[in-house]
Amino acid sequence: MKFDMHCHTSNGSFDSRVDIEEYIELLRMEGFQGMLVTDHNTYNGYRAWEKIRRRTHKYDDFVVLKGVEYDTRDAGHILVIMPDDVNLKVLEVRGMPLRQLIYTVHAFGGILGPAHPYGAPYLSAMRCRRLKIQGDLLHAFDFVEAFNTCETKESNRQAKRLVDVYHKVGFGGSDSHRPQDVGLAFTEIDADVRCNSDLIYAVKTGKVVGFGGMEREKQKNVAVQRAMSVPFRMYNRSLWAAKAMSRRNNLKHLFQHGA
Template sequence: MKMDMHCHTKEGSLDAFATMEEYVSRLMELGYDGMMITDHNSYRGYDNWLTVRDKIEASLGPDRHFTVLRGIEYDTHNGGHMLIVLPDGAKSRIFEARGLSVEHLQKAVHEMGGIIGPAHPYGNGYYAFMKTHKGKKNPHLMENFDFVETFNGKTNLLSNNLAGILAMKFNKPGIAGSDSHVAKDMGTVYTIFEEDIRSNNDLIDYILAGKKTEVGGQAYIKLYHFYTKFIEKCGIGGYWVYNKVGTVYRTPARSRARKEFRKKYGRLSLR
């Protein structure tokens, strides 16, 4: 089963412009069997999918199926971006309140029976777990991840290769996704599963069982010009400021979500 496991939608990510109709049409045209929505700190994209699903699936015909999984790309305050998959029907506002630490995010995800892994761990600057102070100084945190994104469409070949080595070192399954935000990037990267993945529960069971995945696709090619380097540096620096300010701004929301989480799942040291 061939899937794109890192997709951003217009409805769920401020920096994305791709609609669900475009995703399903384009990915099926390329021979994909499904995708995972991984909007930034938001499930709005998946919620939108639920409103258009019947219409889109009706257009596919009775003999065709396309899986859409509910994921999220979470911004930690100390370890870059994390991909999270919760069991079917599981919800908590804690995952839409950006700014938890990596350690506490891992605990919260596992408390709910979900899985978590670093997105593009050797990507650009503060986005990437292995380029943060936390990742460099605390490699033992890798043991608490369930998978690694070993191929990302917005990351160069060297960084993707390093991610693959990281996954092998800690014996973690690898997944891959285009990290698409616009239509032209859809389906440039793939993950192949040896079994059908029709739900979040299927994916969680597959990953936790350590079953084989195959990843590949088109790696990002950097253009080494002063202008592109300058833009990249500005983007990384801008994200650092955005992440720190956003973490502070979301403190009240995290506090409310933390109380809800503890009420349902018991005491868990979250900050």
């Protein structure tokens, strides 16, 4: 089965211009059988899909999976996939440090891996200090996004090397925020994946067999990326601080009462 494993919808990500239905239509036209919705720190895009699914059978031949692109405090963006029967509200509250995120996700049967690990300094795990001083955390990842349409050839080459060196499953994702980028990356799975639990099982049993795609023609200027890093980091830190109490309360409730 052919999936796009990094998808942003306008229903969940403020910086996306692709509605969930348009996303599905575009992917189906390109021969995809499914997608993983990975909006920023929210499941609202997937919730929009659930409403559509309840009222129509138009997309019964297409699989929509539930994920999130989580903003960690110290290691950039991490893709997270939880089992179907697990709903962790804390994954919609940005700012957990990477070690806490890994522990929480694995404690409740989920899997996770770095998005665009060699991308922009303020967004990507391998550009952050945490992975430089605690490289052992790389072993805890279940997969690596080894191809991202938004990245350069060199960035994707380095990500693929992570897969090879650490013997991890590789994902391909378009990271699409615009219609013209939908379906430019793919992940091939040699299994019948119909739900999140199927995907988690496929990852753990070696059924993810390929990834790849096409980089965008135009890439962001490195100097522009560096200039953006300081204000973006300040913006993120202000949000982490504002949500600190909510995050602590969610984690406390989670480990006292379960998901």
